[in-house]
Amino acid sequence: MKFTQTQQQRIIELDLTGEYVPEAKEREFTSVEKREEFFQKVEQKLIAINQERLMDFVKQRGRSSLRRTETSLVELLNQLDFTEVTTPIKLAQGHLKKMGIEQEDPLWKQVYWIDEGKYCLRPMLAPNLYYLLGYFANSLDKPIRIFEIGPCFRKESKGSKHLSEFTMLNLVELGPTTEDLTARLESLIEQIMSLLELDYELEEEESTVYNKTIDVLVDGVEVGSAAIGPHTLDRAWNISDPWVGVGFGVERLVMCKEEFNNIKRIGRSLIYQDGARLNI
Numbered sequence: 098m099k100f101t102q103t104q105q106q107r108i109i110e111l112d113l114t115g116e117y118v119p120e121a122k123e124r125e126f127t128s129v130e131k132r133e134e135f136f137q138k139v140e141q142k143l144i145a146i147n148q149e150r151l152m153d154f155v156k157q158r159g160r161s162s163l164r165r166t167e168t169s170l171v172e173l174l175n176q177l178d179f180t181e182v183t184t185p186i187k188l189a190q191g192h193l194k195k196m197g198i199e200q201e202d203p204l205w206k207q208v209y210w211i212d213e214g215k216y217c218l219r220p221m222l223a224p225n226l227y228y229l230l231g232y233f234a235n236s237l238d239k240p241i242r243i244f245e246i247g248p249c250f251r252k253e254s255k256g257s258k259h260l261s262e263f264t265m266l267n268l269v270e271l272g273p274t275t276e277d278l279t280a281r282l283e284s285l286i287e288q289i290m291s292l293l294e295l296d297y298e299l300e301e302e303e304s305t306v307y308n309k310t311i312d313v314l315v316d317g318v319e320v321g322s323a324a325i326g327p328h329t330l331d332r333a334w335n336i337s338d339p340w341v342g343v344g345f346g347v348e349r350l351v352m353c354k355e356e357f358n359n360i361k362r363i364g365r366s367l368i369y370q371d372g373a374r375l376n377i
């Protein structure tokens with residue numbers, strides 16, 4: 098006999114890195130007593146690991162991995178001459194439409210609408226960055242380098258890699274000094290990924306006739322998506338220069354870095370803090 102569904106679920110919830118998950122699913126027992134005895138041993142061990150991490154977080158660390166990662170990303174980008182901008186979480190419907198996202202788009206259905214649909218909780222940072230870039234492009238010399246790091250919201254069907262509230266880091270450079278935009282983009286991605294000491298692969302995908310998107314993958318998990326302009330959307334935002342940009346999910350980066358089995362450990366939560374499950 099195997100662990101019961103409830104026992105399997107409990108092990109998965111408590112197991113930070115997924116080390117015990119295959120055992121939870123596969124292990125066979127010859128009697129109920131043996132199974133219960135083994136389950137209790139595993140459960141106690143995992144509770145202790147979670148407690149230890151939680152105590153360490155509350156007593157010693159002062160900040161979660163997520164917040165620390167955000168800080169080190171901000172510091173790196175400042176060193177690379179990117180300026181951190183701060184824009185509203187509440188996004189006008191018109192600005193989402195200006196991104197080419199309309200009712201029939203799958204992303205539209207993932208949006209949390211507020212104020213009778215006039216606004217939404219931003220599902221991405223790109224519209225606000227586009228807006229500011231269009232403004233700065235009129236008055237400042239290029240290159241113009243800005244980024245934002247902050248909450249984004251998407252209705253997601255359940256899964257271990259999606260949160261309904263997550264933290265996006267989006268950077269954009271307008272008018273890079275080199276003509277080789279791909280090289281510039283790849284160099285920015287490389288600097289971020291090497292700061293985090295994460296091995297990654299780039300996967301190119303054609304999106305429209307003149308554009309491609311480049312996904313950043315860690316062990317097959319998408320941690321970021323990048324793009325190069327000019328893009329057909331640019332005109333609507335008063336942009337005419339070339340640009341490179343990339344958006345990372347910060348919880349995805351931390352999840353890969355810490356080898357956690359579920360992104361929920363990292364996100365805003367009352368069940369987990371800094372990866373550890375509260376004993377509830």
Ligand code: ATP
Pocket residue numbers: 221251253258259260261262263264265319320321322344345346347348349360
């Ligand atoms: P996915 O295909 O994994 O759902 P996406 O391609 O829709 O992601 P993008 O719009 O490219 O996501 O957003 C940029 C990055 O933001 C993603 O590469 C991912 O790291 C992160 N991200 C997107 N949606 C979520 C989510 N619901 N929870 C956590 N991170 C997310």
Ligand code: MG
Pocket residue numbers: 312319321322
């Ligand atoms: Mg993507």
